[in-house]
Amino acid sequence: MDTMDFELTEEQRMYQRALRDFCEAELKPYAAEVDESGELRWEAINKMPQLGLTGLQVPEEYGGADLDTISLAIAMEELGRACGSTALSLAAHNGLCCGPIVRWGTDAQKERYLPQLTSGKVLGSLALTEPGAGSDLANSVQTSAVKEGDSWIIDGAKAWITNPKYAPVIITLVRTDKQAGTKGFSMLLVEPEHVEGLEIHHPEKKMGLKGSPTQMLSYDEVRVPLDALLGEEGQGFYQTMQTLDGGRISIGALSVGLAQAAFEAGVQYAKQRRTFGKPIADHQAIQWMIADAATEIDAARLMVYRAAWLRDHEKPFSKQAAMAKLMASEVAERVARNAIQIHGGYGYSREFPVERIYRDTRLMTIGEGTSEILRLVIARRTLEAFD
Ligand SMILES: Cc1cc2nc3c(=O)[nH]c(=O)nc-3n(C[C@H](O)[C@H](O)[C@H](O)COP(=O)(O)OP(=O)(O)OC[C@H]3O[C@@H](n4cnc5c(N)ncnc54)[C@H](O)[C@@H]3O)c2cc1C
Numbered sequence: 001m002d003t004m005d006f007e008l009t010e011e012q013r014m015y016q017r018a019l020r021d022f023c024e025a026e027l028k029p030y031a032a033e034v035d036e037s038g039e040l041r042w043e044a045i046n047k048m049p050q051l052g053l054t055g056l057q058v059p060e061e062y063g064g065a066d067l068d069t070i071s072l073a074i075a076m077e078e079l080g081r082a083c084g085s086t087a088l089s090l091a092a093h094n095g096l097c098c099g100p101i102v103r104w105g106t107d108a109q110k111e112r113y114l115p116q117l118t119s120g121k122v123l124g125s126l127a128l129t130e131p132g133a134g135s136d137l138a139n140s141v142q143t144s145a146v147k148e149g150d151s152w153i154i155d156g157a158k159a160w161i162t163n164p165k166y167a168p169v170i171i172t173l174v175r176t177d178k179q180a181g182t183k184g185f186s187m188l189l190v191e192p193e194h195v196e197g198l199e200i201h202h203p204e205k206k207m208g209l210k211g212s213p214t215q216m217l218s219y220d221e222v223r224v225p226l227d228a229l230l231g232e233e234g235q236g237f238y239q240t241m242q243t244l245d246g247g248r249i250s251i252g253a254l255s256v257g258l259a260q261a262a263f264e265a266g267v268q269y270a271k272q273r274r275t276f277g278k279p280i281a282d283h284q285a286i287q288w289m290i291a292d293a294a295t296e297i298d299a300a301r302l303m304v305y306r307a308a309w310l311r312d313h314e315k316p317f318s319k320q321a322a323m324a325k326l327m328a329s330e331v332a333e334r335v336a337r338n339a340i341q342i343h344g345g346y347g348y349s350r351e352f353p354v355e356r357i358y359r360d361t362r363l364m365t366i367g368e369g370t371s372e373i374l375r376l377v378i379a380r381r382t383l384e385a386f387d
Helices: 010-026 028-037 042-051 069-082 084-104 107-117 236-272 284-312 318-348 353-365 371-384
Strands: 125-127 144-148 151-162 170-175 185-190 198-200 214-225
Touching: 010 028, 010 042, 010 069, 028 069, 028 084, 028 353, 042 084, 069 084, 069 236, 069 284, 084 107, 084 125, 084 151, 084 170, 084 185, 084 236, 084 353, 125 151, 144 170, 151 170, 151 185, 170 214, 170 236, 185 214, 185 236, 236 284, 236 318, 236 353, 284 318, 318 353, 318 371
Parallel strands: 125 170
Antiparallel strands: 144 151, 151 214, 170 185, 198 214
16 A cells, blocks of 8 residues: 655646745745735736636636645645745635635535636635634624524624635624524625625734734624525534634645745855854754754644645544644744844844744734644544543
8 A cells, every 4th residue: 555655746746846936936025025015916916826826725617726735735835935924815715715615605606706716816704703702712702693584684793804805705604593502603605895884994913924914894784695604504613613624734834834934044044144263054053953943844844744635535634734733833933933043133133034934923823723722622632532
């Protein structure tokens, strides 16, 4: 049996090379500008459909690339290596918006949304988090929807949502039955352009990932048709958990990309900066940071690939995705921190990319399951195995 194979396929390697070329030309040189201006580079996003980046796992009939999850991880790593803001917005678009529509959408919903979402002209959004509900969605979500005639009426607020200002559709997690606990949630497809009562607030002023818009949403008697329901009524919480399992592979891969970018910048700097008569790369203290980074990035990437491989082979991958995201996000932060250390005072300057990358890594241990929540998930699964 030939299953323990650590090589990418020829197709995956070619895809990686094409992505690297695209990201080197279209994203990396502009990453500092995206961070400073708080605006994504749409000129680059418009070209992304050619590489499948706006529909990584969307069927080809809807304009997607229908790729395996390893290729998705490769894409997210390359985007993360080039520009954290762009990578986060594309991760949310692909994993959190296109993914649920592909998985649970009716034919009519897929036809309505997917061709537009894969066009490179918009980005999709998923609204789970609220001002008072992040890690504990099950108990704390307040946003509700009630049926009235041929409509759902939505009331509530969402917070920290990626991409809404660019989204033709915002998938919104709502309570449709307050008495039913986790069986009382549903997902609704909300079209900002075609509803009244939805306010998309100004982008938050963030520490990093500044080009990726993060916004609060208010729903004041927002009316959507009954067929705006995504999947079955009452399944929204379980849809959310499954979506986040996949999303963790993306954020893990994005984190590996950020770590790789910081690592490369650190190594290049260490080879040219001289102290005490030699390049700082010749000092053992610097070499140890480089060795640790090389080792940890390798481990994180392998864990991301393993979770992706399990998903592609329709095997359980929830625990492995949580482990991969936990590991990769914490590695990214550590590697970026040490890359600044290697740069000395210059690392603290906005003139060098490591300062931005460090700020960008900081989100990775928070979004799509904080490190604490991931440890809870991993501990629960690990302890269950001993029952
Ligand atoms: C840039 C950015 C983009 C985002 N994009 C989106 C998006 O597109 N869609 C979306 O729905 N959300 C999005 N979020 C929200 C994000 O998913 C939440 O911030 C995250 O889930 C944490 O929720 P919280 O902020 O409410 O923190 P809380 O849940 O209040 O947690 C606060 C702290 O308490 C810890 N904690 C909580 N419960 C426990 C426990 N049981 N045991 C131990 N520790 C615990 C947490 O780990 C954390 O350290 C985004 C956030 C940011 C910053």
